Amino acid sequence: MLEIILILLAGIGVGFLLKDFNKIISISENLANISIYFLLFFLGVSVGIKDKIFNNLESIGLTALIITIFAVLGSMLAAFIVSKIIRDNKNEK
Amino acid sequence: MKNSIGITAVFVLGIVLGRARLLPSNLLENDYTLYALYFLLFFIGIVLGSNKNTLSVIKQINWKIVLVPAGTIVGTYLGVICTAIFLPELSVREVLAVGSGFGYYSLSSIIITNVNGSYLGTIALISNLLREIITLLMAPIIVRISGKISLISSGGATSMDSTLPIIIKYSGERYGIISIFNGLVLTILVPFLVTFILNIL
Numbered sequence: 001m002l003e004i005i006l007i008l009l010a011g012i013g014v015g016f017l018l019k020d021f022n023k024i025i026s027i028s029e030n031l032a033n034i035s036i037y038f039l040l041f042f043l044g045v046s047v048g049i050k051d052k053i054f055n056n057l058e059s060i061g062l063t064a065l066i067i068t069i070f071a072v073l074g075s076m077l078a079a080f081i082v083s084k085i086i087r088d089n090k091n092e093k
Numbered sequence: 094m095k096n097s098i099g100i101t102a103v104f105v106l107g108i109v110l111g112r113a114r115l116l117p118s119n120l121l122e123n124d125y126t127l128y129a130l131y132f133l134l135f136f137i138g139i140v141l142g143s144n145k146n147t148l149s150v151i152k153q154i155n156w157k158i159v160l161v162p163a164g165t166i167v168g169t170y171l172g173v174i175c176t177a178i179f180l181p182e183l184s185v186r187e188v189l190a191v192g193s194g195f196g197y198y199s200l201s202s203i204i205i206t207n208v209n210g211s212y213l214g215t216i217a218l219i220s221n222l223l224r225e226i227i228t229l230l231m232a233p234i235i236v237r238i239s240g241k242i243s244l245i246s247s248g249g250a251t252s253m254d255s256t257l258p259i260i261i262k263y264s265g266e267r268y269g270i271i272s273i274f275n276g277l278v279l280t281i282l283v284p285f286l287v288t289f290i291l292n293i294l
Binding site for chain 1: 103145
């Protein structure tokens with residue numbers, strides 16, 4: 001999937017060069033939004049067509065919730081430690 | 094870019110139409126979505142690369158603030174790795190890929206669907222939508238339990254836009270710039286981290 005990285009980097013480069021052309025940037029934003037809607041619509045269609053996924057949406061949702069809760073708890077803990085480090089450094093000054 | 098209600102509506106409409114078999118059956122067999130993904134990545138790249146906030150935000154911060162997005166990444170990864178223990182249907186690689194969305198549900202779920210299929214893509218979409226919703230709803234509790242920076246980390250990539258108002262409300266105006274910085278760094282890293290994890294692990 002090297003192409004994902006390369007295409008993204010190409011876009012970032014073009015965006016950086018064209019950053020003062022507001023019209024081009026706002027068109028790009030709209031095109032990105034349209035393709036997001038298009039792709040998520042297709043993700044929905046493939047969920048609807050595949051019985052194996054559609055019939056398990058409840059357990060998929062629960063799995064997603066569990067992952068999210070742990071992601072949030074993990075980042076809360078890490079951020080708590082980070083805030084102590086930042087504060088300690090401030091006290092040393 | 095991260096309009097959660099519109100995204101959910103379009104996704105549900107897709108499920109309904111897919112269920113009703115209203116669409117021609119060869120629609121999914123053609124790889125239109127792959128080209129749409131490339132198209133999307135290029136234009137998202139333009140939006141990210143042209144963001145004038147990036148430089149002005151970076152000039153205002155000191156290096157210690159880098160610890161905030163770094164903490165968000167490390168903490169999220171440690172948290173989701175734990176879930177692989179009691180979610181036998183998913184591997185560590187898969188839960189890490191879902192966690193790498195950091196709330197940026199649209200792009201992360203699209204890339205994951207493309208590389209790994211719609212099962213994990215759907216988990217990624219719901220999980221990352223929930224990250225934004227949990228941050229919005231639990232903001233005062235999160236701040237009380239583990240502090241103001243925790244709320245920013247909880248927001249992940251959304252801390253620069255959709256959860257920014259609530260972060261400013263509960264963490265304070267002073268934390269606005271850290272919040273934008275955290276969201277900016279994660280938003281840029283999401284497509285790279287998701288792709289790396291799915292391909293290297």
